[in-house]
Amino acid sequence: MRLLKRVRSKIAGLFGGGRFNSDMDAEMQMHLELRIEKNVAAGMSPEEARFSALRTFGGVDQIKEKARDRRSGVWIGQLAQDFRFGSRILRKNPLFTTIAVLSLALGIGAATSVFSLVDAILLGSLPVPNPQDLRVLCWSGSDAKMMYITLTGDPVVPGRRAGGSFSKDVFLSLRKQCASQAYIFGYSPFFGGIARARGLPVSADGLMVSGNFFSGLGVHPLIGSLLGPEDEGVGSAPRVVISYRWWERQFALDPGAIGQQVTINGDSFTIVGVTPREFTGVCPGNSPDLYVSLSAKSLPFQGLPKDMPALWWMAVMGRLKPGVSTAQLQAVMDVTLKTQADKFITKPSAYIADGRDGPAWNRSAYRSQLQLLMAVVGVVLLVACFNIGGLLLARGSARQHELSMRKALGAGRWRIVRQLLAESALISLLGGGVGVLIALWGRFVVSRLLAGSPDGLHYDTTLDLKVLGFALAVTLLTVLLAGLFPALKATRVNPHDGLRIGAGGGTSPLRAGQFLVASQIALSLVLVTGAGLYFRTLINLVSIDPGFAMDHLLSFELNPGGSGYQTPRTVAYFDEVQRVLLTVPGVKSAALVSNPLLGSWLQTEGFTIPDRPSNGENLGSTVLTVSETFFGTIGIPIVAGRDFRVSDADGALKVIIINETFARTFLPSVIPIGRTIKFGDTVWQIVGVCRDSKCFDIKKGIDPTTYFPLRQHPTGRASIVIRTLVPPSSISKEVLSVATAVDPNVPVGDISTEEQMRDRNITPERMLASCCSLLAVFVMLLSSIGLFGLMAYDVARRTGEFGVRMALGATPLHIIRPILKGAIMLAGIGLAAGLPLTLALTRVIRSNLYGVTPFDPETIGTAVALLLAVVLVAAWIPVRRATKVDPMVALRCE
């Protein structure tokens, strides 16, 4: 009952404000009247009686205000009132509101979209139970002689060779030997397979996985079942598990997909299950569509048999059993490697990495860039906050009159601060809301920029609660930063001073505003210089000479090995493809190379030099298999010896061509032609030396490289390179259809020009350059708005002064000069403060730069000049307004 009454009273307080007020009025009115009557009865004259009554009563409104404040629950009503009033004020100043909300929205939007990616790439774990128990198993050794595949990048162990791939034998022994320490499972990716679901051919990427892959990870099927140990047997019926994404795309989420057949490279697989939506494989950013068994016959690895002991092609992960430490697993794994891998690795030892987010090297590629982006976005947000702080500060001063009036009318200081804070909160909420909308769109943009393709990274960048929380925290921080300071400042006015019309008491907010603007200019310098350095880096990268002419080159991948072609037939197939391609008008020549030029993956092999004792150094070379037309087509000159010939075929003397770096590194001061080199157990004779070229990654130095002739060193999969006489994209369709017609069952990859390949190679740099430029422009815009606001405020404040001076004969120049001087001084201070900051920060990004020093005077000079120009433009509009002051109007204002 009592509770009910209280609640009712509170609700009445909220909504019945009007009734409450009129009650109070009536009650106090009666009180006054009674008092007056009493005074008259005591002998006062009516006027005297009334005056005395009013005097004893005190301020009616103050009492009402106090009474209202006393009632609990009233704060909700007041808050609503504050917000109502705030929104009215904001609506009355649309320009101010738009600028404030937009700058905040862009700042928060940029921060949230970058954070979504950082969250997905750096902070996320695999969506499996207990990801902290997962480990990635790798090996290291002083030398390695097998062919090991770099799957997602290799771990770095200083002074040693290290890799993250194993042969099937070693994987099986590891799984057996370490069984009491961990559940060990393995996988290897396959690309560019051709799958036919419902009869339509689609290119399919996926993973070949060990039978215990899903159980080891702890993944359960969304529907159907997953692969199990029984799938590892060679004779077992081929089964496939599909991803949610593929299920959605190919089967429109139809549960009837289970049991249907999918043809992968000619072999039929039965769909048995679908993985959960959140599970996108073990390497986030690279989500497989199909999961098949390691023993799938139609999927050899690079056309090589998967049980070859010298082919190390599988990635291996493990889940620690309860109570087992990484060191215990390491000890057992060390022993296994020593007994099982000593044939290939000298002094092998295990290297175990954290596996909660899969093989982490793939993430580390983006890590430094993302961290940098985070820092940049932090600066942007800071500048946006400064901007709003400055705007509110200037407005706070402009509203001194209003605030003094309210204070004089009896509003408490806290009430006024709360009112101003409510306004800032509204701006922040609006900005935050629009910012989240921008982020929803922006994360796709950032993802695309990062990936350099319209698909974007295959990261799950849904704006989860963490990200929203981050946006909210930033918003609230902005309220505090941008709102509290000006609010306190504005209320520290004596109402008496504030009410004096045109009082020049606004110098101190001006000083705070100057500080904010100078800081903005300093921060802008940092960003503009950074963007400039990245831009220079990008230009330098684009103008790198890779050692061959990149124009008029087309390339695409062919995978006859994937369709079951064996060695002699593969060579014949490749010959036929080259022959038909030459019939396409506009094709000058065609060649084959095992790895795509400027592509993304690298193959390294260890070797020995028979007539030279190995003194413990690592002998390793990038290996490429090429057709005899390769050097001529690409345009890499043979500097010594001869090119490959058609006669360098099976049965003839096994020959290789090395690059200059190889000769310089491993065969210094000897004539390399005629020397022999041993890869595995096979002896190869060097017949030629070719000029160095950056055929893998234009940013990196040139590695020692060995070229094998295709006819002696078969590959089941190769990249076709075509030199064209006409613009390459004009004939790409025809080229592709002619190549496909040779055998429609052979998977054909995407066709692209070498320039496109190069662009993919420099994606991170391009991404940084474009993101930084965008943000730098944005920050410059913010800073100029800040400066503009400050100057406009100053000019408006001094209108009267200008009027007097012009009335007394000052020319416009007299008025302009000191104002412009002030602006330039401000810019100078900002730039002077920004310069050491810039130098300190650009040093951090040194490793991301190419061909330009962090202290590049040209870039810094350009940035300074650009900012000065922006400052002048921003200052010019208010300054011009100052000269347009009509003395008569200005003086009448006073």
Next chain:
Amino acid sequence: MAKPELLSGTLDLLVLQVLNGGPLHGFAIAERIHALSRDVLIVEEGSLYPSLYRMEEKGWIAPEWGQSDKGRRAKFYTLTKDGRKQLVSEREIWDRVAVAIADVLRNA
């Protein structure tokens, strides 16, 4: 003689005590306290009404509009059951404090 100020917190007690005698409106409450204290205590309207509204909200007193003896519309306050309980406990506290203060003044 200086005008004695009401000790803070005692206004509520006085108002409750006065209302214990029956419903009164605001002006009458002030007058009654003034008279009962033999013209010593003057209740400031600036304190009286906030105090009334607060106690009304706490449920110690209940307002009701009615006719004053001179036929005016007036808001009368009545002591509620909770108010009576509050009066008892506040009186106890006051008595203890008063005795304590008297003791100090006498013995110091």
